[in-house]
Amino acid sequence: MSTEVLIRKLDPTDLPGVAVVHMAAFPESALTMLGAEAVRRYYEWQLSGPHDSDSLGAFLGTEVVGFCVGGIFRGALSGYLRKNRMFLAWRVLTHPWLITNPIFRDRLNFVISIWKPSAKSPASIPPVHPKAIKSYGILSIGVHPKCQGLGIGKLLMRTSEEVARRREFSAMDLSVHTDNQQAIKFYESLNWEKDFSDGVWSGGMKKSLKL
Ligand SMILES: CC(C)(COP(=O)(O)OP(=O)(O)OC[C@H]1O[C@@H](n2cnc3c(N)ncnc32)[C@H](O)[C@@H]1OP(=O)(O)O)[C@@H](O)C(=O)NCCC(=O)NCCS
Structure with missing residues (x-):
């Protein structure tokens, strides 16, 4: 299968396809509940915001079947919310049932808890010198359910790891829901370890890249 799959950098025209994959791979996420355009805008922000990121897509022919967004992010969520606040407010107002959904409400409470309207916008935060950051973050990885279990996630993750090594990062890190057994098993199969530092x-x- 992997010989038919092409991995390349995402560009803005790929984002509607990324949104389709995200919505299928994360059917219960708050972002998915907000609809395809909200998801497309989320990934557009990761491509165009003040980050130092590498966004990869997996393609079968011209169809996006997976993606992996990695790098150093500056306001991945807060910048997205700020840039799209009118659009997102309109989505919630026109879909009031979202507020009664417990998953969406939980996520909204989280966003409210971290939201500081007076905080500087990500674009105004001075860039961190790349040498000062040793760990390369994986913000999001997803494979369309119809193509899961075929090695595409592994191919995406291996390519991201190559990018991180080439860029001389000494480690990688990510965050996963503690009950997402499928993803945890996937990461462990690629020699990632749970971070118990707290x-x-x-x-x-996390995964060390020193070997
Ligand atoms: C997690 C995910 C990205 C993995 O992508 P994938 O293409 O299905 O994974 P692969 O086929 O490359 O699997 C690679 C290895 O992971 C392990 N693995 C993958 N899915 C697994 C599962 N359901 N149970 C156990 N191990 C699994 C296997 O060891 C596999 O290696 P093998 O094929 O040699 O046995 C994909 O399943 C997905 O999109 N899930 C939903 C979204 C998600 O949870 N993303 C992560 C959020 S942090």
Whole structure:
């Protein structure tokens, strides 16, 4: 299968396809509940915001079947919310049932808890010198359910790892829901380890690139 799959950098025209994959791979996420355009805008922000990121897509022919967004992010969520606040407010107002959904409400409460309207916009935060950051973050990885279990996730992750090594990062990190057994098994199969540095495991995983 992997010989038919092409991995390449995503460009903005790929984002509607990325949104389709995201919505199928994360059917219960708050972002998915907000609809395809909200998802497309989320990934557009990861491509165009003040980050230092590498966004990869997996393609079967011209169809996006997976994606992996990695790098150093500056306001991945807060910048998205700020840039799209009118659009997102309109989505919620025109879909009031979202507020009664417990998953969406939980996520909204989280966003409200981190939201600081007076905080500087990500674009105004001075860039961190790349040498000061040693760990390359994986913000999001997803494979369309119809193509899962075929090695595409592994191919995406291996390519991201090559990028991180080439860029001389010494480690990688990501965050996963502690009950997402499928993803945890996937990461462990690629030699990622749970990060217990805070004493308890709250979903952080890391991989050393020193070997
Ligand atoms: C997690 C995900 C990206 C993996 O992509 P994938 O293409 O299905 O994974 P692969 O086929 O490349 O699997 C690679 C290895 O992971 C392990 N693995 C993958 N899915 C697994 C599962 N359901 N159970 C156990 N192990 C699994 C296997 O060891 C596999 O290696 P093998 O094929 O040699 O046995 C994909 O399943 C997905 O999109 N899930 C939903 C979205 C998600 O949870 N993303 C992660 C959020 S943090």
